[in-house]
Amino acid sequence: MSVIDLEKRFQEKIDSDIRIEPRDWMPEKYRTTLIRQIGQHAHSEIVGMLPEGNWITRAPSLKRKVALLAKVQDEAGHGLYLYSAAETLGAERDEMVEELHSGKAKYSSIFNYPTLTWADMGAIGWLVDGAAIQNQIPLCHCSYGPYARAMIRICKEESFHQRQGFEIMTVLCAGTPAQKAMAQDALNRFWWPSLMMFGPPDSESTHTEQSQKWGIKRFTNDELRQRFVDMIAPQADHLGITIPDPDLKWNEERQHYDFGEIDWEEFWHVVKGHGPCNKQRIEARTKAWEEGAWVREAALAYAEKHSNTQTSKSKAV
Amino acid sequence: MKSWPLYEVFIRSKAGLHHKHAGSLHAADAEMAIENARDVYCRRNEGVSIWVVLSSDITASNPDNSEELFDPAEDKIYRHPTFYHVPEGVKHL
Numbered sequence: 001m002s003v004i005d006l007e008k009r010f011q012e013k014i015d016s017d018i019r020i021e022p023r024d025w026m027p028e029k030y031r032t033t034l035i036r037q038i039g040q041h042a043h044s045e046i047v048g049m050l051p052e053g054n055w056i057t058r059a060p061s062l063k064r065k066v067a068l069l070a071k072v073q074d075e076a077g078h079g080l081y082l083y084s085a086a087e088t089l090g091a092e093r094d095e096m097v098e099e100l101h102s103g104k105a106k107y108s109s110i111f112n113y114p115t116l117t118w119a120d121m122g123a124i125g126w127l128v129d130g131a132a133i134q135n136q137i138p139l140c141h142c143s144y145g146p147y148a149r150a151m152i153r154i155c156k157e158e159s160f161h162q163r164q165g166f167e168i169m170t171v172l173c174a175g176t177p178a179q180k181a182m183a184q185d186a187l188n189r190f191w192w193p194s195l196m197m198f199g200p201p202d203s204e205s206t207h208t209e210q211s212q213k214w215g216i217k218r219f220t221n222d223e224l225r226q227r228f229v230d231m232i233a234p235q236a237d238h239l240g241i242t243i244p245d246p247d248l249k250w251n252e253e254r255q256h257y258d259f260g261e262i263d264w265e266e267f268w269h270v271v272k273g274h275g276p277c278n279k280q281r282i283e284a285r286t287k288a289w290e291e292g293a294w295v296r297e298a299a300l301a302y303a304e305k306h307s308n309t310q311t312s313k314s315k316a317v
Numbered sequence: 318m319k320s321w322p323l324y325e326v327f328i329r330s331k332a333g334l335h336h337k338h339a340g341s342l343h344a345a346d347a348e349m350a351i352e353n354a355r356d357v358y359c360r361r362n363e364g365v366s367i368w369v370v371l372s373s374d375i376t377a378s379n380p381d382n383s384e385e386l387f388d389p390a391e392d393k394i395y396r397h398p399t400f401y402h403v404p405e406g407v408k409h410l
Contacts, residue, residue, distance in 0.1 A: 023380050070360075077357050084341045087323065093343060094320050150340070157361070296345075300319060303346035 014215045019145040022088040030214055033207065034144055035091045036105075037216065042082035043100045043107035047281050049075045051115040052124060060118060067164045068121060074157050081150040088146045101286045103273060110193050112275030119172055119179075123186035125165015127194040127232065133158055134228045135198065143215030166235065173239045180241070187236065188244045195259075196267045198225040229257045322371055324350040326358055329366040336368050344369075 059065035099105035247260035344350035
């Protein structure tokens with residue numbers, strides 16, 4: 001069959017909502033687009049553990065500590081589901097890790113902001129996980145089977161992440177004036193970076209059209225961003241704290257919230273590696289990878305040594 | 318450095334059900350693959366039993382041969398109970 005026919009058949013499958021599986025024929029660009037996107041997504045989960053890991057030992061109670069530990073452990077798991085999904089497309093795990101460390105592969109810019117107070121754990125769960133869920137729910141219907149299946153698991157597990165964050169915010173907002181001020185400060189710092197999580201505006205988004213045609217992306221960046229603002233604004237009202245945007249107001253005619261201009265210069269600055277914590281994050285990942293090298297080597301040597309001596313395995317029946 | 322091989326993970330969610338493919342992971346050996354599978358795929362009581370198998374040991378059908386493999390079943394409607402006529406009023410059939 002010619003490439004044109006294969007491409008036609010591929011597009012017909014997508015249009016009739018038939019999932020693409022690893023060994024099916026796919027256009028090379030579809031494969032590389034997915035490897036890039038799933039890789040970025042996996043890296044975001046892995047780097048995303050760092051700003052929160054920072055607070056595990058300083059959580060204010062045992063309840064908060066076990067919740068935060070569980071959340072960070074979930075993020076490690078989510079990174080692993082996603083790396084595996086990318087590997088079904090022919091990507092190599094070690095190469096992906098290498099690309100993260102060298103800066104060739106990107107991850108969500110939100111994780112390049114510091115977590116200065118405990119309230120940041122609340123703001124991250126509420127806003128950052130809230131934004132991530134908006135992005136991820138449509139991906140559960142993505143045309144590539146392994147990615148869609150990973151996203152279903154992730155979305156199921158993540159619903160607790162946002163709730164625990166909102167609960168932290170609720171408790172702080174009902175606390176002393178200092179605690180409420182801490183919650184407001186966290187909202188002030190995380191609001192705009194959270195809006196940037198949806199990526200550049202549709203007018204500048206280069207991948208959107210092709211990704212929509214291929215069923216990788218179901219909604220545009222601006223559509224998802226609008227949904228997020230519509231979801232969060234009433235929740236901020238409930239908490240009694242103020243979103244740091246003087247232009248934010250309900251538009252009766254549009255039935256949506258209007259909101260102010262995003263500072264895209266800041267976004268690109270952080271994406272290009274110049275955010276407050278980019279260097280620190282990559283250093284932490286590289287250090288963990290390099291200092292763990294002897295463990296990976298030793299485990300492999302042990303496995304090789306024992307593969308010859310091990311005779312009695314429990315059979316899978 | 319050589320990297321850890323890839324394992325496919327199958328989980329039985331409760332006694333009485335089949336093991337079902339859950340995903341894959343890297344591990345130095347099968348024993349570690351089971352331990353990792355517990356942490357990666359069973360954080361919320363998803364399983365009572367785990368199988369792991371080296372991905373390289375799986376032989377899969379080729380999607381290019383799907384037609385010759387699966388099409389022959391398509392026109393054999395007589396393999397389904399709905400193909401047969403049951404007279405009105407007859408029960409337990």
